[in-house]
Amino acid sequence: xxxxxxxxxxxxxxxxxxxxxxLCLLNFECARGQQTDRQRQLITLSGKEVSRMALxxxxxxxxxxxxxxxxxxxxxxxxxxxxxxxxxxxxxxSGNPLLAASALKSVHEWSFRPFVSEGSPxxxxxxxxIDFALHLRALEVPPPQAESDFSRQIKPPEVLKGPQALTxxxxxxxxxxxxxxxxxxxxxxxxxxxxxxxxxxxxEQWAFRPARWGTLPVPWYLDVDVPVQTPYKxxxxxxxxxx
Numbered sequence: 174x175x176x177x178x179x180x181x182x183x184x185x186x187x188x189x190x191x192x193x194x195x196l197c198l199l200n201f202e203c204a205r206g207q208q209t210d211r212q213r214q215l216i217t218l219s220g221k222e223v224s225r226m227a228l229x230x231x232x233x234x235x236x237x238x239x240x241x242x243x244x245x246x247x248x249x250x251x252x253x254x255x256x257x258x259x260x261x262x263x264x265x266x267s268g269n270p271l272l273a274a275s276a277l278k279s280v281h282e283w284s285f286r287p288f289v290s291e292g293s294p295x296x297x298x299x300x301x302x303i304d305f306a307l308h309l310r311a312l313e314v315p316p317p318q319a320e321s322d323f324s325r326q327i328k329p330p331e332v333l334k335g336p337q338a339l340t341x342x343x344x345x346x347x348x349x350x351x352x353x354x355x356x357x358x359x360x361x362x363x364x365x366x367x368x369x370x371x372x373x374x375x376x377e378q379w380a381f382r383p384a385r386w387g388t389l390p391v392p393w394y395l396d397v398d399v400p401v402q403t404p405y406k407x408x409x410x411x412x413x414x415x416x
Contacts, residue, residue, distance in 0.1 A: 251263070350381050350393060352383050
C-alpha cells in the first residue's frame with residue numbers, strides 16, 4: 174500500500190495552514206502599524222470642543238503691574254494634552270509678555286476629560302484665546318497707547334551665559350523670559366524644523382537677567398541667535414520663517 178497520496182494530502186493541509194497563519198500575522202502587523210500611525214497623528218480639536226471637556230480651570234491671575242499700567246488684551250496659547258487629560262505643554266502664539274506669562278502659569282494647572290478616539294483615550298492639541306480685560310470704573314480712562322508707552326520703559330532681558338562655541342549655522346529663537354530669569358516658552362523664528370531640538374537644548378544651558386521696569390523684574394520677550402550644528406537632513410525639511 175502506497176503512502177504517497179496521504180503524505181501529499183498532509184503536505185497540502187500543512188502548507189494551507191502555514192499560509193493562513195502567515196496571512197493572519199501579516200494582517201495583525203498591518204493593523205498594528207495602522208494603529209501606531211493613528212497614534213502618531215496628534216488630533217487637533219477646536220477651542221469649543223475642548224471647553225466642553227474642561228474639568229478644572231483655575232481663575233486667571235491678572236498681573237498687578239499690567240493692571241496698574243492699563244494693559245489688557247488677548248493671549249493665544251497652543252496646548253498639548255495627554256491621553257489622561259493633563260496639560261503636558263503650552264506655547265504662546267501671541268500676546269503681551271506680562272499677560273502671556275500669567276496665561277502659561279494658569280493653563281499648566283488646567284485639566285480635561287480624556288478625549289476618546291476609536292475606543293481609546295488619545296492625546297490632542299488645541300489653540301485657546303485667553304482674554305484679559307480691565308473692568309474700569311466710570312471715571313477711569315485708560316491712557317492712549319498704554320501698552321506701547323509701557324514697553325518703552327522696559328529694559329529688555331540680557332544673556333548672562335551664552336553659547337560655548339560658535340558654529341557656521343545659527344537659528345533665531347524668540348524666548349519668553351520670566352521675572353526670575355527663566356525661559357518659560359520659546360519659538361523658532363527662522364531655521365529648519367530639525368534644528369529646534371538642538372537649539373532648545375542649548376538654551377537650557379544659558380543664563381539670563383530678567384527684563385526690568387525701573388527696579389522691578391518683569392516677564393518679557395527676547396530674540397537670540399542660537400548656534401546649531403544639525404545638518405540639512407531631508408528634502409522636506411525646509412527653512413521655517415515666522416514673521
